[in-house]
Amino acid sequence: MCVKVACVGGGPAGLYLAILLKLLDPSHDVTVHERDPEGSTYGWGVTYWRGLLDKLHEHDPESARAIDASSVRWREGVAHVRGLTTRRPGDQGHGIGRHRLLEILAARARSLGVRLEFEHEITPENLPTADLVVAADGVHSALRTRHADHFGTETRTGRNRYIWLGTSKVFDAFTFAFVETDQGWIWCYGYGYGCGFGPEAGTCVVECAPQTWTGLGLDTAAEADGRALLEKLFADVLDGHPLIGRAAPDGRAQWLNFRTLTNRTWHRDNLVLLGDAAHTTHYSVGAGTTLALEDALALAGALHEHAALPQALARYEQARRQALLSVQSAARYSAEWYENLPRYINLPPQQMFALLGQRHSPLLPYLPPQLYYRIDRAAGRLEALRRLKRRLGPKIARTVHARAPASRK
Known part of the structure; x- marks a missing residue:
């Protein structure tokens, strides 16, 4: 139905939507506009599960095979608490470097005739002329912000502080490490992601309560000094490997509070929200990239099935809102579990790790943990x-x- 489509944002959602649209109808005129240079990305590794890979194989086997070949896999979770280690089997997880994922999707899009325009920032003042404009420009979407009242945008800021880091350590399982300091607990999530940063690499997300963050001096430390402290705190789980970070323009580390974003509606005239521009879910459930790609699948399908744009966009929004309900609930309870870590951390390690796996439960906060x-x-x-x-x-x-x-x- 759409003749000319402009995707604003060259992340996984925008690139994969462009691929799907060209596969469904090669006559579509599809352009992806990305403000950053090609090959630059500000993430480390992303996680996904087998169910997503099956969907990718169904809709575009070529890109799915390339993603699969560049991913690492794990079937276990490992928790380190007070020098004790607990392992638990689980579903097969996958990790891939964000850089490598974008490289695969960009190459596939180009091969299908999609135009990729890097270092080309789109703002509400210079919107391209198109039948459909897709705002895939992330959580800070300028296109969404211009019409925030219409979209009904709301954000909820989490309490804990976190930072996204890389490491040369190769994790053989999805790894949790909890370290007690004089200022409170601090913990990390570690996982491998294979190709993208180098031949072998990992992601390490560090999180702590605000009083621990300030008590350890991480709020004022220069990026290199803060990273050195974290390397010392997590030396056992890192096996002596360094952490890799990026400093902010003022030289400090890029610590954040997670912002959960929702919108009352996802479309306005011929403008539609996709991925993080439409919704975010807490990183502790590892679903951000999966949800973005599933958004792209749903939007491409709705545009293909409905001749009229209003009906297509309404169908897309309805389907994705329904699909997101359980994930958003799980993410909310997962974030709250970590914010209330003292409630669980003194349990025997087996019990603590079991409840870590049950952190998505809406019942858990209301019952004594044991x-x-x-x-x-x-x-x-x-x-x-x-x-x-x-x-x-x-x-x-x-x-x-x-x-x-x-x-x-």
Whole structure:
């Protein structure tokens, strides 16, 4: 239906939407406008799960194969608390360098005839002429901000401080490390992401309560000094590897408070929001890139199925809002779990790690942690028995039937 499409923002969402639109109809005129130079990115590694990879294979096998080949995988979670280590099996996770992901998507888009215009900033004053303008310009979207009242934009700022860092340490599992200091607890999430930064690399996200952040002097330290302190605090989990960061223009580290963003509506006339411009979910659930790519899938599908733009955009928004409900709820409870870490950190390591895995539960904040743990264990055993019964039930029935006396058959 759309003849000319302008995607503002060359992140995963904008690039993948451009790919999908050209695959659905090669006659579409699609341009991606990105303000930064090609090859520059301000992230480290991104995570995703098998379900997303299956969707990518379904809609564009070529880019999916390249993403798969450049990703690392893990099936375990590891938690380090007070010198103790606990491992738990889990679903297969994937990590890929953001730089490499963008490289794959940009190459694929070009091969399909998408125009990529780097170092080309689009503002509300110089919008390109197009049938559809896609605001894929991130959480600080200038296009959305111009019409914030229409979109009903709201943000909620989290309490804890966090910083996104790289490292040459290669993590063999999704790793959590909790360190107690005189100023309170500080912790990190670490995972590998393979190609993109180098032959082997990892991401390390560090988080702490505001009083710990100021107590350790991280609020005033120069970037290099703060990073050296973090390397010392997490020396065991990093195995002596350095952390890699980027200083702000004033020389300080780029510590942030996470901002959860929502919008009442996602479209206005021929302008539609995509990815972080439309919504954000706390980084502790590792869903940001997945949700952005799923937005692109939904928008491309709606544009292909509906001839009229208003109906297509309404369908896209309806479908994605519904899909996001459970993820946004999980992200909210996950963020709150970390903000209330003292409630859980003194549990025995096995219990603490189990509740770390249950942090998305809306019930957990309202029950004593050890009671929740016992209930969860009991429910798990019951579910295991139910699965065993479903698996063995038909076999037992056939055996009993085969052995029954003839008069009973």
